[in-house]
Amino acid sequence: MKKVDESQIVFGTIDGIDGWSVPLVISIDEAVALIEAYDPDYQFSPPADESRAIARVFLDALKKAMEV
Amino acid sequence: MPVSNVFDPYTGAANGGIIPSGGGSSLYKPTFNEVDLTDGSWTLYDPDSLIQSVSFSSGYNTVTWNALAVASLNYNWSAGGEHRAPRWYKDNSIDGNNVTTMDYNVFTSVLQVDNSVDDFNQAVLMGVCIDPTATSVFVVDVSGGYVTKLTGNNPAWGTQQYTSSTTSANVNIDYGVCTIMRGGNLMGSGVYINSDSTDNRGWRQGSRNSNIAVLGSATPLNTSVMVGVGVRASADTVGAGEQQRFRAQYITYVPDVAGGVP
Numbered sequence: 001m002k003k004v005d006e007s008q009i010v011f012g013t014i015d016g017i018d019g020w021s022v023p024l025v026i027s028i029d030e031a032v033a034l035i036e037a038y039d040p041d042y043q044f045s046p047p048a049d050e051s052r053a054i055a056r057v058f059l060d061a062l063k064k065a066m067e068v
Numbered sequence: 069m070p071v072s073n074v075f076d077p078y079t080g081a082a083n084g085g086i087i088p089s090g091g092g093s094s095l096y097k098p099t100f101n102e103v104d105l106t107d108g109s110w111t112l113y114d115p116d117s118l119i120q121s122v123s124f125s126s127g128y129n130t131v132t133w134n135a136l137a138v139a140s141l142n143y144n145w146s147a148g149g150e151h152r153a154p155r156w157y158k159d160n161s162i163d164g165n166n167v168t169t170m171d172y173n174v175f176t177s178v179l180q181v182d183n184s185v186d187d188f189n190q191a192v193l194m195g196v197c198i199d200p201t202a203t204s205v206f207v208v209d210v211s212g213g214y215v216t217k218l219t220g221n222n223p224a225w226g227t228q229q230y231t232s233s234t235t236s237a238n239v240n241i242d243y244g245v246c247t248i249m250r251g252g253n254l255m256g257s258g259v260y261i262n263s264d265s266t267d268n269r270g271w272r273q274g275s276r277n278s279n280i281a282v283l284g285s286a287t288p289l290n291t292s293v294m295v296g297v298g299v300r301a302s303a304d305t306v307g308a309g310e311q312q313r314f315r316a317q318y319i320t321y322v323p324d325v326a327g328g329v330p
Contacts, residue, residue, distance in 0.1 A: 010234060010274055011236070012224070012226065012234055012235055012236040012237075012272070012274055013216070013224050013226070013233075013234070013235045013236070013237070014232075014233070014234050015146050015147060015232050015233060016144070016146060016147070016216075016233075016300065016301045016302070021234070
């Protein structure tokens with residue numbers, strides 16, 4: 001399970017960067033599975049479908065926040 | 069100008085501008101302490117001799133800088149592992165009791181900046197720390213209300229926590245109110261509301277966690293109240309004679325948390 005904690009999205013200046021802070025929540029089971037499968041030394045890790053699933057959760061929330 | 073209870077009228081001890089020890093004063097709208105950096109109660113720590121002078125008038129402190137020619141994240145309260153920016157400090161004391169890292173300390177600040185004094189990309193920090201004469205962020209352990217201003221732009225108010233910050237800006241905002249809670253050896257968090265002085269309407273709000281356990285274990289360490297000045301971003305410099313002008317007010321208090329636990 002992964003989701004963005006939408007009510008906690010912040011628009012402001014964070015450490016001098018003007019923009020959005022988007023908190024992503026990942027369940028323990030999924031976090032463990034993601035990290036076990038992730039190899040930072042292998043350029044094709046994580047797989048595209050896994051990356052896209054995370055990216056879409058993030059981008060859907062960011063898009064919604066930016067359109068408010 | 070309201071009278072601040074800097075000294076307890078019943079005991080005569082410094083009381084942080086909060087409730088007198090007797091007389092049944094209310095927690096409703098207690099008066100803030102006005103920060104006058106020239107009143108003799110503040111000590112300046114300026115490891116790189118960046119402060120040329122400071123003056124006070126009409127509630128505002130005017131700080132005149134020497135040149136900061138070489139930009140560094142050390143002068144940005146919101147970055148890096150070193151805090152070398154100038155800061156004034158005094159004991160964080162209530163009724164003669166120095167507030168420690170184990171006390172549950174609630175500290176509220178109100179910050180305003182004079183937008184007409186807009187010489188450089190500035191920052192002001194009004195908060196609580198452990199050792200104001202240290203430079204390591206882990207030893208300074210500061211958090212509090214924070215305001216930054218990019219020249220020609222609206223100030224952004226919020227909270228600084230350890231070595232990071234979150235701030236928000238809007239053209240209608242005139243002042244920032246921030247409350248931090250520290251205690252039980254943790255640095256805690258800060259929340260803020262930025263408001264319009266015309267009707268005190270809030271225009272922006274936010275918060276930031278420190279996620280920091282302060283120096284030491286459960287050994288109580290004394291804390292200090294601190295006013296820090298610096299640059300907005302790590303690439304910013306300051307010309308000799310450039311100024312910033314700001315108003316800072318605060319209240320510090322310690323609820324008896326342990327006394328309220330059955």
